[in-house]
Amino acid sequence: MTIALHHCEDITEHARRLDGWQQEYDQLEEGHFSGDIVDIAGREMRLFRESVNLGLSQSIHFPETQWHLVLPTHGPSDGLFPADALTVLPRCEQFWSVAPGRYDLLVLSIDRHRYGWLERDERRLRTLAVPAPLLASVRQQWRGMTDYLLAAQAQGGPPSRLQAVLSRQLEEGVALLLDDCSRSLRLDPACYRTRRYIVDRCQALTRERPDDPPSLMALCRRLKISRRTLQYSFQAETGQSPVHYLRALRLNAVRRSLLREPSQRIADAAAQQGFFHQSYFGREYRRLFREAPSTTLNRALGQESRGGRHAP
Known part of the structure; x- marks a missing residue:
């Protein structure tokens, strides 16, 4: 068994801390990020607890050799994962979700050769x-x-x-939860409803042309929906307006670029995401991350000079 504990003040670093999970996080709420991970890994199972202080958007590719089950540490919950049930994550190329601020989740991973009955509708959220x-x-x-x-x-x-x-406590908990193979798996339609699809497509279309992102009206025309439907879909699925949500994704992309390539000019990194007005960009960046772009860049330069920079 191995035990790893991580505390991160940077959302990009936090997303890299789970070995075997390919993740990209975008900060949606304003403030200084803080996150903790407790990772307990045994031979055939793994339990980790992840807690963060700010709302974020998550794009995740799970290890395919395991089942992954999610349990919030407290309830009630108003997000994707109900507090009164175990949520079984789908087998998919990429899983997208929006996590509320101050979320705290227990995630159990089990080798796929155990509990074969979990294969039922395995490509759906259950x-x-x-x-x-x-x-x-x-x-x-x-x-x-x-x-x-x-x-x-x-x-x-x-x-x-x-x-x-x-190790014994973890095994006992898994046995209590999963040894009864008669437990019913319920499909959760929330991940597949129309408004979730709308948000997903808008993200993809915005990322196709980061330097010239489509306007809201262009998105509506492309998806053949009304402005009201677009607004409602984003508010229901992300808790934010489409303008705020999509702008936050672009600001996060600039931040990752500065951390990855600190030798570049801030103006160039911003322009690659469609921010050409520097005072507007600087204001929105400081509002979201509570630091200036130059502060992010200087920190990345300091890590590079110490030989501690990691590739995201």
């Missing part, structure tokens, strides 16, 4: 009905484990002799 007392008990146990590990980090890390205890 929920697994588990009796409420049992679900609450396992959630409390796993949250307690990860809380302990976070607290122990400040004292130099947990003693190695605890690994056997953690």
